[in-house]
Amino acid sequence: xxxxxxxxxxxxxxxxxxxxxxxxxxxxxxxxxxxxxxxxxxxxxxxxxxxxxxxxxxxxxxxxxxxxxxxxxxxxxxxxxxxxxxxxxxxxxxxxxxxxxxxxxxxxxxxxxxxxxxxxxxxxxxxxxxxxxxxxxxxxxxxxxxxxxxxxxxxxxxxxxxxxxxxxxxxxxxxxxxxxxxxxxxxxxxxxxxxxxxxxxxxxxxxxxxxxxxxxxxxxxxxxxxxxxxxxxxxxxxxxxxxxxxxxxxxxxxxxxxxxxxxxxxxxxxxxxxxxxxxxxxxxxxxxxxxxxxxxxxxxx
Amino acid sequence: xxxxxxxxxxxxxxxxxxxxxxxxxxxxxxxxxxxxxxxxxxxxxxxxxxxxxxxxxxxxxxxxxxxxxxxxxxxxxxxxxxxxxxxxxxxxxxxxxxxxxxxxxxxxxxxxxxxxxxxxxxxxxxxxxxxxxxxxxxxxxxxxxxxxxxxxxxxxxxxxxxxxxxxxxxxxxxxxxxxxxxxxxxxxxxxxxxxxxxxxxxxxxxxxxxxxxxxxxxxxxxxxxxxxxxxxxxxxxxxxxxxxxxxxxxxxxxxxxxxxxxxxxxxxxxxxxxxxxxxxxxxxxxxxxxxxxxxxxxxxxxxxxxxxxxxxxxxxxxxxxxxxxxxxxxxxxxxxxxxxxxxxxxxxxxxxx
Numbered sequence: 001x002x003x004x005x006x007x008x009x010x011x012x013x014x015x016x017x018x019x020x021x022x023x024x025x026x027x028x029x030x031x032x033x034x035x036x037x038x039x040x041x042x043x044x045x046x047x048x049x050x051x052x053x054x055x056x057x058x059x060x061x062x063x064x065x066x067x068x069x070x071x072x073x074x075x076x077x078x079x080x081x082x083x084x085x086x087x088x089x090x091x092x093x094x095x096x097x098x099x100x101x102x103x104x105x106x107x108x109x110x111x112x113x114x115x116x117x118x119x120x121x122x123x124x125x126x127x128x129x130x131x132x133x134x135x136x137x138x139x140x141x142x143x144x145x146x147x148x149x150x151x152x153x154x155x156x157x158x159x160x161x162x163x164x165x166x167x168x169x170x171x172x173x174x175x176x177x178x179x180x181x182x183x184x185x186x187x188x189x190x191x192x193x194x195x196x197x198x199x200x201x202x203x204x205x206x207x208x209x210x211x212x213x214x215x216x217x218x219x220x221x222x223x224x225x226x227x228x229x230x231x232x233x234x235x236x237x238x239x240x241x242x243x244x245x246x247x248x249x250x251x252x253x254x255x256x257x258x259x260x261x262x263x264x265x266x267x268x269x270x271x272x273x274x275x276x277x278x279x280x281x282x283x284x285x286x287x288x289x290x291x292x293x294x295x296x297x298x299x300x301x
Numbered sequence: 302x303x304x305x306x307x308x309x310x311x312x313x314x315x316x317x318x319x320x321x322x323x324x325x326x327x328x329x330x331x332x333x334x335x336x337x338x339x340x341x342x343x344x345x346x347x348x349x350x351x352x353x354x355x356x357x358x359x360x361x362x363x364x365x366x367x368x369x370x371x372x373x374x375x376x377x378x379x380x381x382x383x384x385x386x387x388x389x390x391x392x393x394x395x396x397x398x399x400x401x402x403x404x405x406x407x408x409x410x411x412x413x414x415x416x417x418x419x420x421x422x423x424x425x426x427x428x429x430x431x432x433x434x435x436x437x438x439x440x441x442x443x444x445x446x447x448x449x450x451x452x453x454x455x456x457x458x459x460x461x462x463x464x465x466x467x468x469x470x471x472x473x474x475x476x477x478x479x480x481x482x483x484x485x486x487x488x489x490x491x492x493x494x495x496x497x498x499x500x501x502x503x504x505x506x507x508x509x510x511x512x513x514x515x516x517x518x519x520x521x522x523x524x525x526x527x528x529x530x531x532x533x534x535x536x537x538x539x540x541x542x543x544x545x546x547x548x549x550x551x552x553x554x555x556x557x558x559x560x561x562x563x564x565x566x567x568x569x570x571x572x573x574x575x576x577x578x579x580x581x582x583x584x585x586x587x588x589x590x591x592x593x594x595x596x597x598x599x600x601x602x603x604x605x606x607x608x609x610x611x612x613x614x615x616x617x618x619x620x621x622x623x624x625x626x627x628x629x630x631x632x633x634x635x636x637x638x639x640x641x642x643x644x645x646x647x648x649x650x651x652x653x654x
Contacts, residue, residue, distance in 0.1 A: 041638045044387035046365040048638075070646070076653045133513060138522050159461050161522070162508040240467070241513065245503045248652035259358040260469055261645035262365075262638070 030275060033268040037063055045262040063269040073253070073270065077277070080250040083164075084232040087171040091179040091228045092221065094172070099183035099220075103190070110188075117180050125174065129241050132170045136161040136242070159244075166242040171232050178231075179224035186220025187213075222289040230278045250274060322347035324576040327371040329563070330355055332424070332599075333584075334592035341583050347576055356468075356511075364389065369570050372577040377561045378413040379470075379635040381420045384566060386635075390419040391569045397578040400585035403605040408562055411632065420564035421581060424593055425600035427619045427630060428471050428559040430552035431533030436462075436524040444552035447479035450527050451498050456505035464517065465527040467509035469648040470633055471559060472499060475527055478557045484631040487640055496647045509652065515539065518549050529561075530619035534598030551619045557629035560622075562602065594620065 038059050040048040048058050067073050102113045120128060135142060138159060147157040160166060190213065198208045236251030243249075250270065257267030324345070326333070330353045338349050352371070354360040357380035364384075376384060384390050395401065401421055408422045432444050440458045442449050449455045450465065465472055474484035476495035482488075507523060517523035518536040520543075526533070530551055537549035565584065567577045583589055587605025594601045594610050600620050601610065607621075618626050636644065 041642070042365075042387075043638050044383040044635075045361050046387075072646070072650055072653065076649070079653070130513070133516075137520070139520070159507065162461075244508055245506050245652070246654075248649070253649050253653070256469075256645060256649070259356070259362055260648075261641045262358070262361065263642055263645060266642070266645075 030272070033272055036264050037268040037272060039265050041261075041263045041265055047264055060265075063265040066266060067269055067273070073250075076248070076250050076253055077273070080233055081277075083168065083171065083249060084229050086168060087175060087232045088179075088225050088229045090168070090172045091176050092225065095176060095179035095183055095224065099180050099187050102180075102184050103187035114181075114184070117177050117184075120173075120177065126237065126241075128174065129170055129238055132166065132173070132242060133161060136166050136169070161242065162244040163242075164244065164247055166244075167239050167247050170238050170242050171235065174238070175228040175232055178227040182223040182227065183217065183220040186217050186223075190216055219289050222285045226282045226285050230282060233278055234274050322573075322576070324349050324573060324580055325370055325372045325571075326351045326580070327360065327374045328353060329375060331597060332375065332563075332593065334596045337584075337589050337592045340589070341580060344583060345576060345579050349580075364568075369568075370572060371568055372571040372573045373580055374566050374568060375423050375563045376566060377563050378411065378632045381564050381566060382413045382635040384568075385414060385419050389569055390566050391571065391574065392418050393421065393567065393581070394578060398582045398585065400582050403585050403587055403590075403603050405602050405604050407627070408602040411562075412634070413632070414564070420566045421585065422602040423563045423565045423584060424590070425560060425562040425602060427530045427553070427600065427622070428466070428475065428527070428561070429530055429533070429619055430554060431518060431526045431528050431536065432550055432552055433518065433521065433524040433547050434550045435547035442525075444550070445555050447475055447554045447556050449525065451476065451479050451502045453501060453505060456502060459525050460505050461507045462522075462524040463506045463526065464508050464510040464514045464523050465506055466529075467511040469644050470636075472509075472527065473644065473648075474559045474631075474633060475554075478554070478559075478631070481556075484557070484559055485634045487636070489643065492644065492647060496651060499651055503651065519543060519545070521545065521547065530617075531597050531599050534617075534620075538598075551617060553618050553622075553626055555629075557631060560600075560630035560632050562632060 036047060038061070039050070040058050040060055040062065042048045050058050052058065098117075102110055102117075105113060134140060137143065138161065143160045146160065150157060194212055194216075195208050198212055203211070234251045234254075235249065236255045239247045239249050239252055254267050254270045254274070257263045257270065261267075322345070324341075324347055326349055328351055333351075338351075342349055354363070357377050360374065360376060361380055361383060374384075381390075398421065401417075404422055408425075409417055414420045430444060430447070430450065432442075436459075437444055442455055442458060449459075450463065456463065465475075473492065473495050476498045477486050477491060478484050480491070480494055480498065482491045482495075486492075510517070510526075514523060514526050514528055515532050515536045516539075518526060518533070519539040533549060533551050540547065540549050565581045567574055567581075571577055585603065587603055587607075588609050590601060590603040591606040591609030593599055594606065594614060598614060598617070598620055600622070601607075607615065614620050622630060
């Protein structure tokens with residue numbers, strides 16, 4: 001008789017390759033950085049030889065002690081954390097109503113609306129960032145309007161371009177779709193009859209949102225927040241292009257270690273810390289998400 | 302139909318033949334005139350394949366990470382030094398480079414490569430002041446001194462209309478020169494003075510910028526920059542093409558400035574060192590060398606090129622520094638790993654706090 005392959009084999013055959021791809025290409029570069037972080041930078045770039053002429057092996061904690069002994073780098077991590085957090089919160093506040101609107105719109109309109117959300121991806125990321133230089137430029141309509149209003153109140157003109165404001169506006173713009181899509185995917189599955197029942201039992205619109213829709217949407221909120229927060233935490237291109245003289249973030253410092261400074265070990269240490277922090281935050285979000293869903297299921301939400 | 306098949310077959314056979322003779326040039330963006338490339342391809346019966354970088358560090362990082370297959374690279378002095386000491390270049394065969402006689406001896410036999418064993422000068426630029434002539438005149442600001450970039454007394458008048466290069470090496474060099482030290486000074490105390498100078502001037506600057514200041518000058522958003530002579534030249538071309546009323550002018554600071562001489566080198570693992578030598582000799586020809594200067598306003602170390610260069614370019618001190626200016630130009634030395642760490646620490650502090 002013909003024997004059928006067990007179900008688990010099929011599952012692994014299908015999901016194995018992408019999983020392997022992700023794990024290998026996350027693990028291998030991270031491992032290279034772990035190894036590099038214990039070395040000394042080479043005089044002319046790269047790493048110093050592992051074993052020098054005198055036979056001494058190049059293994060050192062220098063880059064780690066440097067990170068710990070100088071509060072400067074911790075400060076920059078904190079500053080980058082705030083930029084990423086503000087970006088995430090603003091994205092959430094903007095994306096929630098939009099995702100709700102799309103989820104509640106007629107089915108035949110949904111595809112078009114979703115298409116509009118991902119439309120920006122059709123043009124190159126850097127071109128979109130450069131476009132903000134034009135939009136925020138001092139002679140553009142926006143800056144003139146803002147400064148015109150400020151002048152009415154006797155306020156000095158403020159620059160929009162090359163500022164923390166420009167960096168944040170662009171961070172939100174670039175990451176907004178990553179918040180909208182998971183939120184939509186979640187909100188679309190909500191059961192309308194739950195809300196109807198709540199209304200029948202006398203819940204106000206706000207109560208229906210806060211006690212039913214929002215708790216149910218938490219997995220989408222966490223997924224979207226992770227997708228926005230993590231890339232925003234390590235970004236370097238946007239502050240490079242739109243930031244003012246004070247808007248250097250941890251991504252810029254890491255880039256600088258690998259380029260101008262040719263200090264791969266210290267760059268690796270900073271990069272690993274960033275990875276660990278991002279993983280920890282994503283883990284935290286997942287844990288809170290699980291708990292939230294669990295609480296909901298046990299009925300004490 | 303049969304004939305078509307035969308044609309396609311022969312094309313397939315010919316393909317590897319075309320692919321065989323290729324010169325891989327790893328070059329700065331827009332750093333060779335297209336007509337020069339075309340003429341060289343006809344001359345060598347080969348194809349020039351260009352890959353680009355936008356700064357030396359990017360190029361060094363790529364090579365350090367193991368990139369291979371380039372026949373000619375065009376690094377700046379200090380990067381040439383790093384490549385030589387890193388044992389990544391092959392010695393040039395002088396017999397194949399008769400045109401080296403065209404190079405001004407001032408630019409030969411430098412500290413970076415004594416005796417030019419590994420490198421020959423290609424083109425150069427200076428790091429100077431660029432400004433909007435209309436605005437500077439209106440504000441009554443000097444344009445021949447680094448004071449206008451660093452002194453708050455001047456900066457107050459151009460607050461948030463100034464950019465400086467997003468490069469620790471260039472900005473520290475300018476600050477050190479302004480303070481009366483050598484651009485290559487490595488005394489930590491002097492570096493701290495330079496960092497203080499930069500920190501005090503920073504609130505007046507709009508940004509650290511190495512990429513878009515050309516455009517910002519052209520449209521009139523930025524009036525004053527610390528930038529590369531080629532870029533400032535380009536900004537003026539663009540401003541004139543756009544019909545602006547103002548001009549973007551190069552200002553040579555009287556205190557001195559950084560000179561960057563880019564040289565042609567052949568990596569140790571170059572697949573086609575023969576073509577590389579042909580290319581280098583070709584580019585040392587006055588006419589070919591002049592084409593680049595006419596295109597981007599780069600400085601030219603080639604004595605034979607002068608007669609092919611547009612007269613309006615020859616008059617620019619940043620392009621052809623007269624003797625007295627030349628004496629005040631300094632090429633940057635490569636820093637040691639420890640010095641780079643220290644500078645990086647200072648730079649991060651300047652930018653983040």
